[in-house]
Amino acid sequence: MNTGSSLFMLVGATFFLVAFGLPLLLCPMTWARRIGWSLPQEKDLANYLGRSLGGVVMAVIIMAFLAASDPWKYRFVFEMLVLIGIFMVGVHLYGFVKKNQPLIEHLEIVMYSLLSLFAWYFYPQPPG
Numbered sequence: 001m002n003t004g005s006s007l008f009m010l011v012g013a014t015f016f017l018v019a020f021g022l023p024l025l026l027c028p029m030t031w032a033r034r035i036g037w038s039l040p041q042e043k044d045l046a047n048y049l050g051r052s053l054g055g056v057v058m059a060v061i062i063m064a065f066l067a068a069s070d071p072w073k074y075r076f077v078f079e080m081l082v083l084i085g086i087f088m089v090g091v092h093l094y095g096f097v098k099k100n101q102p103l104i105e106h107l108e109i110v111m112y113s114l115l116s117l118f119a120w121y122f123y124p125q126p127p128g
Helices: 003-026 028-034 044-069 075-098 103-121
Strands: none
Touching: 003 028, 003 044, 003 075, 003 103, 028 044, 044 075, 075 103
16 A cells, blocks of 8 residues: 555645645746745746746646555656656756855755655555
8 A cells, every 4th residue: 555655645746736836827926026036127938937837837736646546556756756856956956056046945955855855755666
């Protein structure tokens, strides 16, 4: 039984839905301002990129909810989350080194590290 795997996906998907998916998809500039970003004068490209990222995040969230229902069948989602976490750590470390992102983005280095670690730890076992 993969109860821990299911719970990890359910809790994680819900958190990312509320904290990132919907805000980026629906109101990326409001989300950016609330976490400390300075908004650019020309907002069209930033809005487009924010909504695009929000769409990708929503697709991952939907797959995570599916993985919560049957972790073994959707085990690739766990592998995908390990990779997403690794790349997002890299993105946020770059911003940390360049000192061009708000403090909360620095804290996301820990969050994405934990995402990868937990996705690996809760990787589902074959049924039986």
